[in-house]
Amino acid sequence: MSIELSLERKVRIDEQISHLEDCVSELDLNGEHPITQLVDQINEAQSKAERRQLALEETVEQSPTEEQLRRVYTPYLNYLNNVESRVEDLQHAVVYFAVNEMQHQGDGARLRYTQSVCDELNKRFQIEAEYLPVIWSAYAAFDIVRKDFYAIHIPRDNRPILGAPILGHELGHAVADHLQREDKRNFQRRVESLASEFKPRQREIVRTAWREWFYELLCDACGALTFGPAYLVILTRRLLSSYPHNLPEGIAGTEHPPDELRYRFVRQLLDQRLADWEMDVLDRHISNFDQHLEISKESKPTEYDDWIDPEILSIIETISLDYINLDIKELMEETLGESEISPCRSRRIEVNKHILGIKTADKIEEYH
Structure with a gap:
């Protein structure tokens, strides 16, 4: 029945979270980094979903009407959607960190230069955000955690100084x-x-x-x-x-x-x-x-x-x-x-x- 499907979905999400937490633990992040905070938010959302799951299971045991079941079933799915959305953000973050680390082996100078420009610009803007440069196909900003953490795409070229203003x-x-x-x-x-x-x-x-x-x-x-x-x-x-x-x-x-x-x-x-x-x-x-x-x-x-x-x-x-x-x-x-x-x-x-x-x-x- 659909209840079983929803519980199986929760198990799959929990497995992803466990794996991602292992990946994040290997990253060199301080406790206040947006990614660390994102993990905390995922755990909080996960706890809320589990409380909804408990309410759903208790309702099922009482042979509910369709309307009674809907009242707890739909909110439970919404909570799972919320957890899954945040897990997707964390998936993106782990991928970008992996790409950045890999690219440092051959393009470290390019990435370090971009990071230094971003750090200088960050002091000019009256916002708080962190940036991770990655070599991609063109200049772009990808919000891994909106308002807090961005992957800055830069092209692979030999003239980074000419593209620096685009970072602004x-x-x-x-x-x-x-x-x-x-x-x-x-x-x-x-x-x-x-x-x-x-x-x-x-x-x-x-x-x-x-x-x-x-x-x-x-x-x-x-x-x-x-x-x-x-x-x-x-x-x-x-x-x-x-x-x-x-x-x-x-x-x-x-x-x-x-x-x-x-x-x-x-x-x-x-x-x-x-x-x-x-x-x-x-x-x-x-x-x-x-x-x-x-x-x-x-x-x-x-x-x-x-x-x-x-x-x-x-x-x-x-x-x-x-x-x-x-x-x-x-x-x-x-x-x-x-x-x-x-x-x-x-x-x-x-x-x-x-x-x-x-x-x-x-x-x-x-x-x-």
Whole structure:
């Protein structure tokens, strides 16, 4: 009967937990690490499920009606779902730790460099989270334990310093996870106002697009406001697509904003905070990308400007500033001037000097 199936499921879950706890015990983790806390949460959820199991077994012994059985059976399954969901998180964590350990044998320098950049960035964001770099197919952030612990995907390449600014964007996803409901209230109101200006058949597409674009633009702000000019340079290289003004035609494909929008937003963030002579270091990169946009303008939709709302961008900027310990002024002084380099900015200054041509480096080992 179904009760037996549910009890068998509980046994399978318990076996997984036992095996995973053995794996975690072999990891070098302190007691406050998010993974250790996750194990504690799993054990707590497991105990709650066991109490529900006991209530279910007692009910079965009393020859219950179908309604009486349902009252304890369905909650028991829900508790098992909760345990299983957390076990899946722990499964991911164990896999990522194993990959990280294995990759250190051949790509240790790459991983150590990425970790050092993440550690420096972590001090700029007003959130508490831990990061584990792993070599994957491309840059990305995977939330192993949402808000607490992230696997940072990086590609296997020989020029990690050129990709370092992207880490500012990826850690921005952790910032996005920490946002409170009230943080986005003004944004949501403005999006509704903007959508109301479109034809009824377009409104849901506009709403969905901007709700998705919000996160990518917030992450761009995190990258720009922590890395400064280097982020804009790398962004222009990554946004070199055929249709920089592309707009969604349906609900699908709305995750990323148009390239032109991302570029203008980041450029504006820097232009507002850098002196004219500091922005001069970007002249060549800005000129090149502006030419790219000019050549591609024939594909720009006629309604493109109707989608772009300066007030929404201003709201996103304000939200990002609430979560960043801004040091872009000091970053520029130490990058372009003679000021002594502070340890809390050393990695980002190295990146800016290298990308802006102030200093060159062929191998990342030179930065260890």
